[in-house]
Amino acid sequence: MSVGxxxxxxxxxxxRLFHEFSGNAEADVTMSLLRSADALLxxxxxxxxxxxxxxxxxxxxxxxxxxDLPGLVGAAAPExxxxxxxxxxxxxxxxxxxxxxxGWVHRTVDPESRLERYQLTTGAAQAVRQxxxxxxxxxxxxxxxxxxxxxxxxxxxxxxxPDPAV
Numbered sequence: 201m202s203v204g205x206x207x208x209x210x211x212x213x214x215x216r217l218f219h220e221f222s223g224n225a226e227a228d229v230t231m232s233l234l235r236s237a238d239a240l241l242x243x244x245x246x247x248x249x250x251x252x253x254x255x256x257x258x259x260x261x262x263x264x265x266x267x268d269l270p271g272l273v274g275a276a277a278p279e280x281x282x283x284x285x286x287x288x289x290x291x292x293x294x295x296x297x298x299x300x301x302x303g304w305v306h307r308t309v310d311p312e313s314r315l316e317r318y319q320l321t322t323g324a325a326q327a328v329r330q331x332x333x334x335x336x337x338x339x340x341x342x343x344x345x346x347x348x349x350x351x352x353x354x355x356x357x358x359x360x361x362p363d364p365a366v
Contacts, residue, residue, distance in 0.1 A: 229303045229323025234330070241272050242304070245295070247328045250305070250320045258296070258307075258316030265292035299324075 225231040299305040304324040308317045
């Protein structure tokens with residue numbers, strides 16, 4: 201405990217905030233999608249087939265997901281067993297059911313044609329945008345490339361002033 205009990209108050213405050221943030225993260229659609237164990241799988245499928253805000257009929261969407269899912273399953277980490285199994289246990293219908301249950305997609309039924317239609321919710325669309333906007337800022341520089349740059353800098357410096365001390 202420090203002066204005036206500051207650390208103790210900060211600890212309780214941090215604990216309260218932790219519980220508040222946990223509840224907020226569970227309730228927020230964007231956070232629930234980004235925090236899901238299969239987030240990259242879900243986001244890739246959503247971005248590929250629903251990411252531009254379009255409304256897609258259920259049969260077309262299910263066919264597209266079933267076509268893509270086998271190639272993605274090996275790369276995805278399975279979700280916890282209590283969460284309906286990993287992606288390997290899913291087909292498109294099960295996946296669409298999960299997305300609807302979690303509030304990641306809106307499912308509507310056309311009253312005339314009786315066709316299901318799917319569209320990303322605002323929170324899921326935000327998660328897809330967030331993933332698309334991520335950029336990795338890296339550079340690969342080999343030793344020889346750096347040596348060439350240093351030689352050029354040395355040449356420029358020599359031309360600017362021939363005295364090496366300067």
